[in-house]
Amino acid sequence: MFLDHLEAKAEMDTSILSPPEERREFSNGDFFSGEVKGLLPHGKGKYSWSDGTVYEGDWDQGKISGKGKLIWSSGAKYEGDFSGGYLHGIGTMTSPDQSVYSGAWRMNVRHGLGRKEYCNSDLYDGSWREGSQEGRGSYSWTNGNRYIGSWKKGKMGGRGVMRWGNGDLFDGFWLNGCRHGSGVYKFADGSLYFGTWSRGVKDGKGIFYPAGSKHPSLKKWCRSLEYDDTGKFVLSRSSSIDVDDLRSLSLSTVNRSLSMRTSTSGMSDRPRELTSKSARTLGSGQSEGQDKKNRVAYEREYMQGVLIRESVTTSSVDRSLKIRPPSTLSKQVSARTFLTFLTGEHNYHLMLNLQLGIRYTVGKITPVPRRDVRGSDFGKKARTVMFFPKDGSNFTPPHKSIDFSWKDYCPMVFRNLREMFKLDAAEYMMSICGDDGLTEICSPGKSGSIFYLSHDDRFVIKTLKKSELKVLLRMLPRYYKHVGDHENTLITKFFGVHRITLKWGKKVRFVVMGNMFCTELKIHRRYDLKGSSHGRFTEKSKIQEKTTLKDLDLAYEFHMDKLLREALFKQIYLDCAFLESLQIIDYSLLLGLHFRAPGQLNDILEPPNAMSDQESVSSVDVGVTQELSIPPKGLLLVTHEPNSVSTAPGPHIRGSTLRAFSVGEQEVDLILPGTARLRVQLGVNMPAQAHHKLDEDKEESATIELFEVYDVVVYMGIIDILQEYNTKKKVEHKCKSLQYDPMTISVTEPTIYSKRFVNFLHKVFPEEM
Helix, strand or coil, X not given: CHHHHHHHHHHHCCCCCCXXXXXXXXXXXXXXXXXXXXXXXXXXXXXXXXXXXXXXXXXXCCEEEEEEEEECCCCCEEEEEEECCEEEEEEEEECCCCCXXXXXXXCCEEEXXXXXXXXXXXXXXXXXXXXXXXXXXXXXXXXXXXXXXXXXXXXXXXXXXXXXCCCCEEEEEEECCEEEEEEEEECCCCCEXXXXXXXXXXXXXXXXXXXXXXXXXXXXXXXXXEECCCCCEECCCCCCCCHHHHHHCCHHHHHHHHHCCCCCXXXXXXXXXXXXXXXXXXXXXXXXXXXXXXXXXXXXXXXXXXEEEEEEEECCHHHHHCCCCHHHHHHXXXXXXXXXXXXXXXHHHHHHHHHHHHHHHHHXXXXXXXXXXXXXXXXXXXXXXXXXXXXXXXXXXXXXCCCEEEEEECHHHHHHHHHHCCCCHHHHHHHHHCCCCEEEECCCCCCCCCEEEECCCCEEEEEECHHHHHHHHHHHHHHHHHHHHCCCCCECCEEEEEEEEECCXXXXXXXXXXXXXXXXXXXXXXXXXXXXXXCCCCCHHHCCCCCEECHHHCCEEEECCXXXXXXXXXXXXXXHHHHHHCCEECCEEEEEEEEECCHHHCCCXXXXXXXXXXXXXXXXXXXXXXXXXXXXXXXXXXXXXXXXXXXXXXXXXXXXXXXXXXXXXXXXXXXXXXXXXXXXXXXXXXXXXXXECHHHCCCCCCEEECXXXXXXXXXXXEECCCEECCHHHXXXXXXXXXXXXXXXCCCCCHHHHHHHHHHHHHHHCCCCC
16 A cells, blocks of 8 residues: 555655654655654644645554545545554445445445445445345335335345335345245235245246235234335334334244245245236226126236246135145144154254254265275164263264264265265265254155255255165165266266154254255156056146146146257166166156246346336236237257356266257256256256146136146156065055056056056157157
């Protein structure tokens, strides 16, 4: 800084600063006057640079430190605290464009609480971090729009409320300046939309309540906030929300109440509503009696901002209030499982025990030099056992859970498997054992297992029955060889098998697996496909947004690039032959679908800039309504460029990049406008066209289906591979065969099961004629 120059000058001429107060003009045109100590400025002083920059204020041992005022030649000026030559503390900066920031600084950047008035009269008041808005804050636009809530890296991120100048209001979650997640949109006319959003557009299921109809009270949904008759939001203890209110606002309470809006009744993702024409078409109540109007609501489903399905339902506050958070559903499922004791506090302790054990296991095995596995590394005897008392021991830390014993099976095998799948040990531990904890999710099947999901969605942890553990340990040597020989295998990836014994003797077994749906893209539909038909459907009353559907629920067939399809079935044949050789049945293909809006809508659906006027909400919905008749276009495949791929690393990254016939049999990436460039791998980021089969899925008469062909991104893998065709299953097969067609029931001998499974998938992914 300029101080170095001053010190150098002082050393060249020791007589410069020898008096207690000195005035001196340097040869380069700089000028200093003020108090000194020895050779350095100390106390009050003024330094002028030849370019016109001037500082006047406190000095400490040659450094600007204390209170002072700094004026740059550009016209910018700062007045406030300094420390060690940096803007540090509390101060006010006026920029050349006349924008003004007043608040906390750290090492020359805005950091802490502060208020900035921009040159166009926009105003931000709230928390800053490393120079950007981060934390809780309020931003007011000159056109009357205002956002109050959480910020991240200078953009709206987290929970927040946006009120537009026209009276519209959105209360929900944000990401990178766009609505993203669950929320409620209140229109100036009083109508409401409860749903979810993805990157600024509606994406999923939701419920629209026309103006005047009965709907859930916003005061109940958002206990921390109240709304007046004009749609403005106020705190119950004050007339308006300001930054001080934000600091004391309990977002955890708001989050809990918000989650009640978007759970079991199919509410899921979406913003703004219809044009006046479409509102009349769908019965907004303009021409109906008030009583009928009060009873009408609309269940809607969107894909990437495009309305694809709609049905009329009855508006009822009581019906809406029956909605429960997903956590309640998980407890209801777990109450029916073989682990009925795992509820409430016991479940909490179990998760803590699991995290403590995995942290110990990985920490113990990682420093061991890597080597090839031996026969002794497999089987029940290849294990590590450790006792974890609550108060800690010489080998284990104290913890807040209950006493438990930990058993880790085949540690060297799973250590090598994790490295084979390119999992870093530290990342593995942080993902499962970090402070964010695990999330319990609903079981998609009848196994009675409990599932946990890591906070970053990379790993699924499933409870095992004793019989399943035995099968896994028996098959592990051949599984290890199979996944080593076939990097593109679709079979579930296992990363660890453990057992917890609680102090009262209850034993709980776990397996850690890769999440096949670990992607930044929203999974709109998920299916569990076995190839059988008996009982393979889901009752419509039980279908939620994240419900895993079954074979008879699948109303699409998927058309793929020729080479992509060939690679898919080549691996399916190999995996099924492997499972058949082990006498495994009951496995299924877990299929996840991300639907894309028609290609021409991409420009319309670009998310609005976080710092813009936010007026694009109306234009987005009007545009979407007007363009519903546009047919879908194929997804764009381009030649693979490794340095351009933005796919987040996950448990599936070991697979090779696939080749596509449509681009000259070269390795390909998938381009999603406005989203990302994704690497195409087997079962990951695979593009296809979904053709809706009308004759197999007849909707209710009140439901409108707007598209028959969709562009989709497909994710898939083979799961549930731990069921042998043992004596019990043979008896089950014979009994059911007496009542039903043997080819329609799930339980059958492995060769037939494998053949039927592959034949069914040929119908799901038909060959192009």
